[in-house]
Amino acid sequence: MVSQAKILVFSTEKISDPAIDMAGLLKLHYPPQVYTIAIPCSSGVKPRWILKALENGFDGVFIAADGSDCSYGETCTEKTGAIVGKTHNLMKERGIDPARLKMAALCSVCSESFVKQIRSFNEYLLKSKNS
Numbered sequence: 001m002v003s004q005a006k007i008l009v010f011s012t013e014k015i016s017d018p019a020i021d022m023a024g025l026l027k028l029h030y031p032p033q034v035y036t037i038a039i040p041c042s043s044g045v046k047p048r049w050i051l052k053a054l055e056n057g058f059d060g061v062f063i064a065a066d067g068s069d070c071s072y073g074e075t076c077t078e079k080t081g082a083i084v085g086k087t088h089n090l091m092k093e094r095g096i097d098p099a100r101l102k103m104a105a106l107c108s109v110c111s112e113s114f115v116k117q118i119r120s121f122n123e124y125l126l127k128s129k130n131s
Helices: 016-025 047-055 076-093 111-130
Strands: 007-012 034-039 060-065 101-105
Touching: 007 016, 007 111, 016 034, 016 060, 016 111, 047 060, 047 076, 060 076, 060 111, 076 101, 101 111
Parallel strands: 007 034, 007 060, 060 101
Antiparallel strands: none
16 A cells, blocks of 8 residues: 655746745645646646656646736636646546646645645545555
């Protein structure tokens, strides 16, 4: 039985990444097998990146979107949501559980929210992996 899921997080450099960093500084604990990749805007995530991560050993992918705070435009969350929707369809076609991809908007001070989201996602991934 696996105790932690391996999760890839796409975080945004100016908004969600500081929240994730702050979670560490505040010693808010979340699963140790969480790996982050900082990107300028969550709407720049490519479906092929997500699929590659899932096909190469990651149990789940979490996109920490900017919400309305994105400096690249107010429609960032909608664009990211469309990418997630497209990727969910591709995942279904490949027989991959779409729930292995999750998106949530996080602000720069949402450290506790990030930790809560990741813990919940980890629990889901572990249950689905061990069933």
